[in-house]
Amino acid sequence: MAAPRFTPGLARRSAVVLALFSDAACAQAVQPQWRPLTFAVFAAIIGLTLFVTWRAARRVKTSADFYAAGGAISGLQNGWAIAGDYLSAASFLGIAGLISLYGFDGFMYSVGWLVAYITVLLVIAEPCRNIGRYTMGDILAFRNNPRTVKACMALSTITVATFYLTAQMVGGGVLVKTLIGIDYEYSVIAVGVLMLGYVLFGGMVATTYVQIIKAVLLVVASLVMVFLVWAQYGFGGPAYFQAVIDNAAIQARVADLLGDAGTSLTGAELGRRFLEPGLYLKSPIDQISLGMALVFGTAGMPHILMRFFTVPSAQAARTSVIWAMAIIGGFYVLTLFLGTGAAMLVGPTDILAADRGGNMAAPLLAQFLGGGPDALLGNLMLSFVAAVAFATIVAVVAGLVLAAASAMSHDIWVGVIKGEHATDAEETRAARICSLLVGAIAIAIGILAQGQNVAHLVALAFAVAASANLPVILLTLYWRRCNTAGVVAGLVVGTTAAIGLVLVSPNMTYPTQVRATQQALIDSHLARMAELGVGDESGELLNLHKAVAVAEAEIAKLGTRTTSLVGLDAPLFSLRNPGLVSIPLGFLAVIIGSLCYRDRRAEDMWEELYVRSNTGIGRSGASAH
Amino acid sequence: MQRDDNRWVIIHADPAFQALHDQKTRFLWGLMFFAVGYYFLLPIGAAWFTDLYRRPVWGPINVGLLFALSQFVVAWGVAWLYARRAARFDEMAAAIARKAEAS
Numbered sequence: 001m002a003a004p005r006f007t008p009g010l011a012r013r014s015a016v017v018l019a020l021f022s023d024a025a026c027a028q029a030v031q032p033q034w035r036p037l038t039f040a041v042f043a044a045i046i047g048l049t050l051f052v053t054w055r056a057a058r059r060v061k062t063s064a065d066f067y068a069a070g071g072a073i074s075g076l077q078n079g080w081a082i083a084g085d086y087l088s089a090a091s092f093l094g095i096a097g098l099i100s101l102y103g104f105d106g107f108m109y110s111v112g113w114l115v116a117y118i119t120v121l122l123v124i125a126e127p128c129r130n131i132g133r134y135t136m137g138d139i140l141a142f143r144n145n146p147r148t149v150k151a152c153m154a155l156s157t158i159t160v161a162t163f164y165l166t167a168q169m170v171g172g173g174v175l176v177k178t179l180i181g182i183d184y185e186y187s188v189i190a191v192g193v194l195m196l197g198y199v200l201f202g203g204m205v206a207t208t209y210v211q212i213i214k215a216v217l218l219v220v221a222s223l224v225m226v227f228l229v230w231a232q233y234g235f236g237g238p239a240y241f242q243a244v245i246d247n248a249a250i251q252a253r254v255a256d257l258l259g260d261a262g263t264s265l266t267g268a269e270l271g272r273r274f275l276e277p278g279l280y281l282k283s284p285i286d287q288i289s290l291g292m293a294l295v296f297g298t299a300g301m302p303h304i305l306m307r308f309f310t311v312p313s314a315q316a317a318r319t320s321v322i323w324a325m326a327i328i329g330g331f332y333v334l335t336l337f338l339g340t341g342a343a344m345l346v347g348p349t350d351i352l353a354a355d356r357g358g359n360m361a362a363p364l365l366a367q368f369l370g371g372g373p374d375a376l377l378g379n380l381m382l383s384f385v386a387a388v389a390f391a392t393i394v395a396v397v398a399g400l401v402l403a404a405a406s407a408m409s410h411d412i413w414v415g416v417i418k419g420e421h422a423t424d425a426e427e428t429r430a431a432r433i434c435s436l437l438v439g440a441i442a443i444a445i446g447i448l449a450q451g452q453n454v455a456h457l458v459a460l461a462f463a464v465a466a467s468a469n470l471p472v473i474l475l476t477l478y479w480r481r482c483n484t485a486g487v488v489a490g491l492v493v494g495t496t497a498a499i500g501l502v503l504v505s506p507n508m509t510y511p512t513q514v515r516a517t518q519q520a521l522i523d524s525h526l527a528r529m530a531e532l533g534v535g536d537e538s539g540e541l542l543n544l545h546k547a548v549a550v551a552e553a554e555i556a557k558l559g560t561r562t563t564s565l566v567g568l569d570a571p572l573f574s575l576r577n578p579g580l581v582s583i584p585l586g587f588l589a590v591i592i593g594s595l596c597y598r599d600r601r602a603e604d605m606w607e608e609l610y611v612r613s614n615t616g617i618g619r620s621g622a623s624a625h
Numbered sequence: 626m627q628r629d630d631n632r633w634v635i636i637h638a639d640p641a642f643q644a645l646h647d648q649k650t651r652f653l654w655g656l657m658f659f660a661v662g663y664y665f666l667l668p669i670g671a672a673w674f675t676d677l678y679r680r681p682v683w684g685p686i687n688v689g690l691l692f693a694l695s696q697f698v699v700a701w702g703v704a705w706l707y708a709r710r711a712a713r714f715d716e717m718a719a720a721i722a723r724k725a726e727a728s
Contacts, residue, residue: 104689108671111696115664118703122653122660238684245685275690276679277671284672291668295661318711322704329697608633614645615718617636617725 029354029363030180030386034379038180041383045217045391046194052209056202063427066203067134067406068309073208075316079323082307084211085399086113086298086328087218088168089175089359089392090458095332096365097358099339100351101253102280103244103273106339109281110332112291114325116298119470121321124299126314127477127613134309135403136302136469137411140476143605144484147416149472152491154411156468157302159495161404161438162445163461164301165397169446170454172393178355179363179386185447191390192443195398199405199435204310207398214395217388219327222334225362225381228369229341244340245271253348254279274343286575290459293579297462300469302403314616338362345369363389401442405434456507456576460498463578467586468494475590477613482594483602489593494586501578506571511558513570518551525551636725645717652710660703667696 030038064070073081091113098106132139136157137150169188176187198206233240244250251270255262257279262270273279281287298304308317342351342361345368354360366385370378409430414422422430472490475482502508525544532541563569575581612618636642670678671689678689 104693105671107690108667108693111667111693112664114697114700115660118657118660118700121704122657122707238686241685241690272679272685272687275685275687277675277689281668281671284668287668287672288665291665295664315711315715318708322708325700325704329700333694333697607637610646611633611636611642611721614642614649615636615722615725617722 029178029360029367030379030382031373032181034383035180037376037379038383038386041380042387042390045387049194049210049213049391049394050197052213053198053202053206056206056209059205060201060203061428063134063410063424063431065205066428066431067402067410068306069204069208071310071312073310075311075319076323077208077212078307078311078316078320079327080215081208081211081310082304082320082324083327083331084213084215084218084395085303085307086324087215087331087392088396088458089171089389090167091332092218092335092392093175093359093362093389094357096335096338096342097351097355097361098280099336100342100346100361101348101358102257103250103254103340103343104275104277105280107336108277110335112294113298114329114332115291116294116296117321117325117328119295119299120304121318121325123474123478124305125308125317125321128305128473129308129311129314129317130613130616130619131477131609132305132309134306134410135406136305136473137407137415139473140487141415143476143482143602143609144487144599145601147419148484149487150411150415152488153469153472154407154416156464156491156495157407157411158404160300160461160464160469161302161400161407162441163457163464164303165400165404165442166445166449167454167457167461168393168397168400169442170449170452172390172397173446173450175359175393176390178360179389184450188446188450189443191394191397192439192446195394195401195442196436196439198394198398199402199439200432203431204306204402207395207402208310210391210398211395214388214391215327218392219331219334221366221385221388222331222338225366225369225385226334226337226341229337229345229365232345240337240340241275244274244344247271247344249347249349250274250343253343283575285580286577289575289577289580291579292583293459293462293466293577295466296470296579296583297464297466300465300473301462302407302465302469303399305473306399306403306406313619338365341365397442401435401438404438405431408434408438453509456502459577460502463498463502463582464495466579467498467582468492471583471586471590475587475594477609479594480603480606480610482590483597483599485597485599486590486592486594490586490590493589494582497582497585498578501573501575501582503566504568504572505576505578506574507576508564508566508568508571509558510564510568510570511561512563514558515555518554521551522548632725635728636721639721639724641717641721641724645714645721648717649714653707656703656707660699663699664696667693 059070060066062070091110095106095110098109100106128139131142135153137153140149140153169191172191173184173188176182176190177184182190198210202209230240233243245268248267251267254270254273255265258265258270258273262273265273307320311317311320339361342365346361346364351358351361351364354364363382363385367373367378367382370381372378409427413430413434414420414427468491471494472487475490476487525548529541529544532544670692678687678692680688682688682691
């Protein structure tokens with residue numbers, strides 16, 4: 001298991017330290033005596049969503065109700081629902097955590113997630129509303145060969161949804177475990193079963209209301225916390241950031257991050273450094289590549305696009321994006337204060353101790369603001385934030401499952417297999433069966449992927465959406481020559497390029513490299529331990545023991561593997577985010593494919609598509625092909 | 626499609642529709658390029674103009690922080706600008722639709 005270079009004695013000692021360490025890591029944010037309170041808060045919020053689902057279930061009679069809430073959602077409601085669909089636990093807990101640990105870079109990271117909606121607003125939302133009916137496949141089928149493009153688009157939708165789902169399920173399982181200490185498997189099952197309850201019984205109607213409830217709770221919780229944080233610093237702008245700079249814990253954190261480069265800086269300089277770029281994002285090209293995936297990928301996300309079929313008109317679609325931008329943007333501005341507030345009041349050391357990714361920053365801040373781990377109010381606030389985070393995961397997963405299930409039932413089953421010949425009752429039943437299937441798969445993947453590093457899957461989902469889905473939709477809507485061959489080429493090339501580049505990128509584990517780095521770490525720690533001797537009381541020795549144990553565990557995790565998943569010793573492609581290369585490739589493939597083959601139908605339909613997408617004429621019959 | 630295919634070709638060729646197309650194309654893609662370009666200045670600046678980002682503007686608040694915050698204002702500004710202009714596009718589209726229904 002472990003590398004053979006260790007003496008058995010040392011390995012045993014490390015194993016003991018490791019056991020202690022993992023025990024400490026298992027301690028959840030909510031202390032056992034407060035668990036009944038936490039469960040009560042969870043029950044209240046879940047009960048509210050189930051009540052709404054029960055009410056919604058009576059309204060879901062046709063397939064239009066199931067897929068698109070009968071087109072009866074208002075612009076304002078849809079704006080909140082889009083925000084609810086989009087603000088995943090990663091953006092709520094993750095970005096607040098990044099800001100609390102890395103300052104400016106964490107905030108900069110959040111900007112792309114909002115700017116992405118400009119693409120959605122200006123060129124995607126309204127035409128899609130006018131042309132599509134329930135799925136992305138509908139939009140493409142308007143002028144291209146319906147069977148071919150629906151089959152390809154459905155596969156791409158399911159691919160994107162699966163990547164995103166896996167990240168959400170695994171992230172959600174870990175999160176619930178860290179927050180309240182329920183076993184990982186039970187957390188995953190709880191998320192899956194609850195989500196299935198909303199989707200199966202209430203379809204898009206219930207999913208929409210659950211997303212609205214969750215978005216409202218999230219924004220209210222954040223507003224209250226930011227108010228309480230800011231109140232401590234007199235509601236001043238410069239005064240607040242001066243407090244950030246002067247904070248000793250933040251200065252120590254920056255000194256830690258800078259290492260040797262920080263030794264010559266004064267405390268004030270270290271504090272200022274927290275509000276300057278460069279502590280987290282080291283590779284600008286990678287950063288730009290991620291930015292491209294966000295800005296072009298959001299508009300190709302099936303669960304986001306699907307939301308535009310739930311409103312009655314293109315105007316309502318526009319209103320909903322504008323509301324969504326106000327809510328999402330406002331929320332990210334709040335996270336700047338949540339993150340810096342957590343850094344000042346809780347401190348980066350405690351945040352890191354609770355979770356290495358910083359995900360506990362917001363929950364711990366809530367607990368602190370309510371009076372700390374021993375106060376009733378503190379635990380009530382912690383429970384509330386934990387329950388909102390849980391609702392967030394369930395709501396986002398529900399949206400994704402609905403999108404994947406619609407692609408399966410509406411595009412593949414009805415469109416491809418039955419050749420559009422299915423009664424409405426049959427289609428609604430198919431949609432429910434597909435939801436059940438996708439939900440079961442999501443739970444299974446969630447459990448199987450336990451312990452895997454899935455963080456890059458979110459970026460991969462956006463990369464596939466930006467490289468495959470967006471080019472084919474954009475060019476179908478705006479380019480006369482675009483046709484079936486182009487769409488197929490774009491979907492195949494865009495998806496393969498994005499996934500292929502990630503498979504050979506630094507995101508994958510390269511055992512030889514990991515072993516070498518960890519071994520070097522262990523060697524340097526062991527040398528330092530030998531220097532200190534056994535009698536050291538400063539605590540450094542214990543920390544070194546822990547660090548060695550962690551490094552050994554990393555090596556042990558590799559087993560006997562020597563190459564990455566695709567058999568490489570080292571990455572072939574140096575960027576973590578493939579967008580910079582795969583997005584242009586996707587567009588190029590659509591253009592070349594369209595120019596190489598002629599498709600009379602696609603060209604003949606152009607005027608109709610373009611007139612309809614710009615005027616909304618004849619929307620009710622938009623997919624009567 | 627059991628419709629008169631000519632119908633769409635006629636609307637498409639109508640000067641009123643062409644005017645809508647020209648105005649929309651110019652306005653939307655212009656705004657789009659501006660907004661996306663403005664966004665990419667943020668990571669580019671953070672990587673290659675770090676000294677500028679560090680310059681203090683208002684007490685502890687530096688250029689970088691203000692520029693990052695300005696991204697939100699610009700995104701909202703773009704949305705507001707579009708919403709205002711889109712009212713005119715809606716009127717043009719409604720007129721085209723009315724004419725199409727009448728013929």
